Amino acid sequence: xxxxxxxxxxxxxxxxxxxxxxxxxxxxxxxxxxxxxxxxxxxxxxxxxxxxxxxxxxxxxxxxxxxxxxxxxxxxxxxxxxxxxxxxxxxxxxxxxxxxxxxxxxxxxxxxxxxxxxxxxxxxxxxxxxxxxxxxxxxxxxxxxxxxxxxxxxxxxxxxxxxxxxxxxxxxxxxxxxxxxxxxxxxxxxxxxxxxxxxxxxxxxxxxxxxxxxxxxxxxxxxxxxxxxxxxxxxxxxxxxxxxxxxxxxxxxxxxxxxxxxxxxxx
Numbered sequence: 001x002x003x004x005x006x007x008x009x010x011x012x013x014x015x016x017x018x019x020x021x022x023x024x025x026x027x028x029x030x031x032x033x034x035x036x037x038x039x040x041x042x043x044x045x046x047x048x049x050x051x052x053x054x055x056x057x058x059x060x061x062x063x064x065x066x067x068x069x070x071x072x073x074x075x076x077x078x079x080x081x082x083x084x085x086x087x088x089x090x091x092x093x094x095x096x097x098x099x100x101x102x103x104x105x106x107x108x109x110x111x112x113x114x115x116x117x118x119x120x121x122x123x124x125x126x127x128x129x130x131x132x133x134x135x136x137x138x139x140x141x142x143x144x145x146x147x148x149x150x151x152x153x154x155x156x157x158x159x160x161x162x163x164x165x166x167x168x169x170x171x172x173x174x175x176x177x178x179x180x181x182x183x184x185x186x187x188x189x190x191x192x193x194x195x196x197x198x199x200x201x202x203x204x205x206x207x208x209x210x211x212x213x214x215x216x217x218x219x220x221x222x223x224x225x226x227x228x229x230x231x232x233x234x235x236x237x238x239x240x241x242x243x244x245x246x247x248x249x250x251x252x253x254x255x256x257x258x259x260x261x262x263x264x265x266x267x
Contacts, residue, residue, distance in 0.1 A: 008049055010042040014064065015049075020057045021203055022050040025064050032071030033063040035118045037089065039074075043122075044096045051103050057211065058203040059103070060196065061126060062110040063119075069111040069135065070119025075144070090149035093118065097125035097151050102222055104215050106206050108199040111135045111186070116174065121150035124159060127218070128202070129186040131177045132195055137185055138174030158225060160184050210248035211266035 007017055014025040024046050026033035050056045063069040081089060100107055100122070109115075109123040111131035116138050123129045123137075131137075139152045147153060148169060157165040160183045168175070180186045190198050206214055216239040224232030243249055247267040255262035 008045065010046060012036075012039040013042045013046055015046050017050075017053070017056060020055060020207060021200065022046070022053070022056045022059045024050070024059060024061045026062070026070055027064045029063075029065035029067070031074060032068035032114060033065070033119070034071050034074040035093070035122075036074035036077045037092070040093055040096050044099060047096075047099050047103060047107075051099070051105065056105065057207050058105050059107040060110055060199045060203070061100075061107060061122070062196070062199075063112055066112060066192070068113040068119070069109070069115040069131075070122055071114040072117030072119055072140070078144070078146075086149070093121075093150040097122060101125040101127075102218075104218060106203060106214070106218070108202055110195045110199045111137075111177075112192070112195055117141055117148070117152075118150045121148060121152045121155065124155040124185075125151065130188040130190055130195065130198055130202075131180065131186050132192045133177050133189055134192070135177040135180070135186075136174045137177075137180045138172065139169045140172040140174065142170060143172040156185075210243075210246070210252055210262075210264045212246050212248055213243050216243055 007015060009015065012026070012028055014023070014027045016023040024043070026039065028034060028039065047059070050059050106128070107126040109126035109129040111123055111129060113132070113134065114136050115123045115131070116136070117140060120137050120139055139148045139156065141148050141152075148156070153169065156168065159165075164183050167173075175183075177186065177189045181189050188198065220232070220236045220239050223235050227235075248264045251264060252262045
């Protein structure tokens with residue numbers, strides 16, 4: 001019998017695996033879980049591990065403490081970054097968030113407080129977002145003489161529309177969880193005690209479905225958002241065909257006709 005794979009440890013994150021879920025918790029509560037270069041590196045390593053582990057079917061991303069999910073970039077580091085280093089840092093953060101967005105497994109952002117700047121951008125890279133009522137969202141980079149550099153200028157308009165996105169980006173204002181839900185930035189608002197249980201419940205609903213179909217659904221939506229609708233429809237049809245060739249499709253349709261629960265094997 002093989003020994004269970006060891007779980008990596010990180011300086012700036014808590015990382016656990018339980019019941020097919022990887023839990024990634026930003027763990028810098030004294031600075032409201034602000035993102036610095038080592039934290040970005042830890043995030044990349046944690047999500048790479050979750051992606052590579054076949055026993056992990058989904059991820060919950062949250063922040064330590066009850067004040068912040070991620071309050072933004074670490075300003076003490078950002079203040080000393082020149083132009084070349086700033087562009088390099090932007091690309092590094094974008095690459096980490098691209099990994100999260102295209103993980104091939106659902107990622108739920110459990111937003112437990114401030115999600116500002118890079119924190120809002122990190123949440124937007126997740127598959128879906130749920131938040132406590134005290135959470136606040138925004139892209140206040142213009143107040144620092146900057147613009148969003150972790151994908152905010154690209155993901156925010158795609159989520160809530162160009163006009164609303166530009167209002168948030170250009171004013172630097174923050175919005176509460178209810179307004180974030182109203183404009184479509186987050187999926188649900190929940191009580192603090194229900195945040196992680198609700199994230200787990202969503203993932204378990206997803207886990208009950210055919211794993212290949214889930215992965216290809218993610219790929220179809222993410223890929224389609226980057227191209228024209230016509231090209232997206234071609235991608236959808238191609239992935240639909242691939243699903244039709246799987247054992248899971250045979251099992252799903254057979255179980256439906258037999259009026260019994262399906263038993264998917266991810267094949």
